[in-house]
C-alpha cells in the first residue's frame with residue numbers, strides 16, 4: 001500500500017527546524033560577543049559587566065565568603081586576577097586602614113578601572129599591581145592569597161602559586177574560587193577547572209587542601225589551602 005505523507009507534518013518539521021536553527025545562531029552570536037568582549041582592549045566596561053552581572057551578589061555570596069575566610073582588620077591580602085575589583089574593595093573594607101589589599105591584574109583595562117575605583121572610593125589601603133602570567137611584584141607576609149574565577153585563565157597555575165608560596169605568612173592561606181565546569185557557566189565542560197585538578201596542581205605547587213566549601217556556591221568551587229608541611 002502507498003504510504004501517505006501528511007503535508008502538515010512536513011510544514012511542522014520545517015518550522016521546528018527553522019526555530020532550532022535560529023536559536024543556535026543566536027546562541028553562537030552571543031557566545032562570540034562574549035569572547036570578543038573579553039578579548040578586545042578598551043572593552044573594560046563590557047568585561048566588568050560580564051564578570052559581575054547585576055545578580056552577582058545573590059550567587060556569589062561575598063559576605064559569607066569573607067566570613068568563612070575570617071578576613072580581619074589589619075590583614076594583608078593579595079587579590080590575584082582582581083578584574084574590576086568585585087572582591088578587592090569588599091576585602092579592603094574588611095581589612096580597614098591598618099590592612100592592605102594588593103589587587104593584581106594582567107589586563108590593562110582592568111588595571112585602569114581598579115585605579116579609578118581606588119581613587120573614587122578613596123581606598124588608600126588598596127594597591128593596584130600590574131602582573132603577568134609568570135608572577136607579580138608582591139610583598140611578603142601575606143595572610144591570604146585570594147583568587148576568584150582566575151585559575152582557568154592562568155597559563156601555568158602550578159608555577160604561579162609555587163612562586164607565591166614564600167610570600168605567605170607561615171599560617172597564611174590561599175583561597176581559590178573557580179568556575180565548576182559542571183555548572184551552567186562551565187559551558188558544557190569547556191570553561192573552568194575540576195576541583196580534583198585544582199587540588200592536584202596546588203599540591204605540586206606546595207599546598208595542602210584544608211577546606212572545601214562545596215555547599216556554599218552553586219556553580220563555583222571554593223577551596224582553601226595552606227602551605228604543605230606546617
Ligand SMILES: C[S@@+](CC[C@H](N)C(=O)[O-])C[C@H]1O[C@@H](n2cnc3c(N)ncnc32)[C@H](O)[C@@H]1O
Pocket residue numbers: 051052080081082083084085086087104105106107110131132133134147148149150153154155160
Ligand atoms: C573572570 S575574571 C575575574 C575577576 C575577579 N576576580 C572577579 O571575581 O570579578 C579573571 C581575571 O583574571 C585576570 N588574570 C588572568 N590571568 C592572570 C594572572 N596570571 N595574573 C593576574 N591576573 C590574571 C584576567 O585579566 C581577568 O581580569
